């Protein structure tokens with residue numbers, strides 16, 4: 312007989328491995344979850360957990376839960392005393408109501424309220440009992456059979472917009488795989504007919520349209536503001552995000568470098584990038600200095616990598632616009648022309664403005680036009696929301712691998728259509 316350690320066949324983990332991980336964020340939250348893996352997990356849990364119904368946790372079926380009390384007598388033990396002493400307290404007994412979930416033969420989750428101390432004490436106990444504490448990333452990489460699941464969880468931890476989180480949660484629940492199964496079933500049905508091919512093509516088309524957004528859910532959109540010094544760029548960002556972040560000054564050249572401000576607008580995460588103004592000489596008619604030139608150069612580089620440019624120009628009749636996006640070359644991202652300081656401009660002056668393109672008039676001072684600008688920005692960044700709302704409600708490819716799967720099915724469907 313081989314003397315190899317018995318393995319959990321599904322994940323290739325050795326039963327002798329014993330590790331613990333905090334599966335919820337380290338900040339206090341409504342719920343705290345700690346994962347525990349290894350043959351030593353069950354005996355360790357038994358020492359602290361008492362199910363309300365008296366159920367023995369060894370007999371708990373995989374996927375089932377047990378609700379019970381977690382007895383904190385351990386706090387009088389060596390590790391517990393250390394942790395209490397550190398916080399200047401006295402050893403004491405306490406009990407927590409927890410839910411224990413058996414997620415696999417040797418894997419468990421403890422769900423409790425999300426206070427920092429309780430989660431911390433779970434971790435301390437298991438580490439004192441010999442478990443290695445691993446990051447949630449390592450936990451999922453070791454326990455998930457499905458690499459895609461791990462990729463989506465990693466992305467979910469990075470998103471801060473609710474729209475992206477909704478899309479990713481649907482993918483975690485299997486929406487993409489469901490679509491793929493549907494396409495494959497349609498293609499496997501015999502005899503093949505054009506109606507089935509049309510259904511499969513419609514699903515493939517939807518997945519392909521959704522992939523543009525799916526591939527960058529974890530990254531915010533990058534919106535850069537360009538325009539002359541004093542056009543009101545920094546004030547506009549402050550008005551867009553709702554608090555003072557950019558340095559606003561009546562003196563030219565205050566924003567020396569690029570400054571990013573993250574905001575979530577209508578559920579989408581957007582980085583607004585404030586830049587030094589573009590000008591040839593500053594207000595005192597002196598050559599721009601080296602630091603300022605650096606800022607301008609960096610802005611030009613950032614502009615080429617942005618998803619959207621806001622070309623900001625003052626509507627104040629006394630302002631002169633010395634900047635054109637043409638200064639940055641041809642290969643530019645899409646842009647929106649934004650007029651600022653609407654409050655300084657009469658309706659008559661506005662109607663007389665020599666505009667070469669549609670412009671969104673705004674005032675950071677009064678808030679006029681800011682809501683409209685937000686809508687125009689989102690429509691430019693994510694036109695699918697308005698024009699193809701079906702795109703994100705079901706499967707969405709979220710990685711290059713997903714896109715390859717869809718591409719292969721597309722080729723297969725094309726081949727079938729030709730054969731029919």
Ligand SMILES: Nc1nc2c(ncn2[C@@H]2O[C@H](COP(=O)(O)OP(=O)(O)O)[C@@H](O)[C@H]2O)c(=O)[nH]1
Nearest residue numbers: 541542543544545546559560561652674675676
């Ligand atoms: N009246 C008025 N003044 C504004 C408005 N937006 C900006 N300003 C003023 O214009 C000046 C330059 O603004 P700033 O945001 O620093 O311009 P930037 O150089 O393009 O970043 C400051 O004195 C602002 O207070 C606005 O909507 N109305």
Ligand SMILES: [Mg+2]
Nearest residue numbers: 544545558566
């Ligand atoms: Mg500025």
